[in-house]
Amino acid sequence: xxxxxxxxxxxxxxxxxxxxxxxxxxxxxxxxxxxxxxxxxxxxxxxxxxxxxxxxxxxxxxxxxxxxxxxxxxxxxxxxxxxxxxxxxxxxxxxxxxxxxxxxxxxxxxxxxxxxxxxxxxxxxxxxxxxxxxxxxxxxxxxxxxxxxxxxx
Numbered sequence: 001x002x003x004x005x006x007x008x009x010x011x012x013x014x015x016x017x018x019x020x021x022x023x024x025x026x027x028x029x030x031x032x033x034x035x036x037x038x039x040x041x042x043x044x045x046x047x048x049x050x051x052x053x054x055x056x057x058x059x060x061x062x063x064x065x066x067x068x069x070x071x072x073x074x075x076x077x078x079x080x081x082x083x084x085x086x087x088x089x090x091x092x093x094x095x096x097x098x099x100x101x102x103x104x105x106x107x108x109x110x111x112x113x114x115x116x117x118x119x120x121x122x123x124x125x126x127x128x129x130x131x132x133x134x135x136x137x138x139x140x141x142x143x144x145x146x147x148x149x150x151x152x153x
Contacts, residue, residue, distance in 0.1 A: 003084040006120050007073075014074040021139075027079045033091070034079045034150045039071045040142035050143040052134075053103030061097060061105075061143060065112030068146045072113070073120065076150055086153040090117050090128040096145045099134040106132040113146050 007014065017026055020037070027036045041048035041064035048064050050056040056064075073084065080086040095110035097103075110132040118126035138145045 003087075003120060010116075010119065012070055012073075012120075014077055015071055017075055017078040018071070026075050029079055029152070032088070032151050032153070034076060034152055036072055036075050036079070036148040036150070038094075038096070038145045038147040039068050039075070040138060040140065041065070041068050041144045042071070042142075043067065047140040047142045048144075049141040050098070052097055052099035052105070052109060052143060054100050056143055058105045058108050061109035062112030064144045065095065065109055065146060066116050068144060069113040069116040072146065072148045073117075076148070079150075080152050084121075087121060087125060087150050088153055089151040090121060090126050090148065091151055092149040093117070093128050093130045094147050095130070095132040096135045096138055097132060098136075098138045098141070098143050101134075103134060106134045109144060110146070 020026055024037055027034055052061045077084050093113060097106040097109050099106060114130060
């Protein structure tokens with residue numbers, strides 16, 4: 001099944017490339033690698049604000065991470081001229097989870113992103129190396145921020 005068919009089956013429409021909120025670019029391509037800048041969680045078009053372990057549950061954090069995966073794929077599509085079949089491998093995902101000091105499920109929150117990437121790209125292309133960190137705060141109070149590195153054709 002093609003990537004566009006998988007997205008359609010999942011009811012996912014990729015967003016257009018977002019305008020950066022500060023002095024950076026949405027992605028940088030060097031050789032066969034695309035480095036995608038961190039994307040914060042958004043809900044209803046606004047930053048998804050919250051802190052895991054205080055105002056949000058792990059399940060809500062997973063939903064936020066899944067929403068970020070959709071935005072990351074939109075940026076990745078822009079980086080490869082709209083054709084996600086040119087993605088050879090999702091190489092690495094790095095996740096920052098706005099959480100209290102006692103919250104220890106950052107890895108489970110990040111699964112919301114990782115699992116969707118595997119659903120869309122398949123296990124050979126979508127499975128990736130990953131880091132998930134708990135942090136004291138994220139810009140605009142967002143609950144999760146995720147960046148991605150991909151190998152492309």
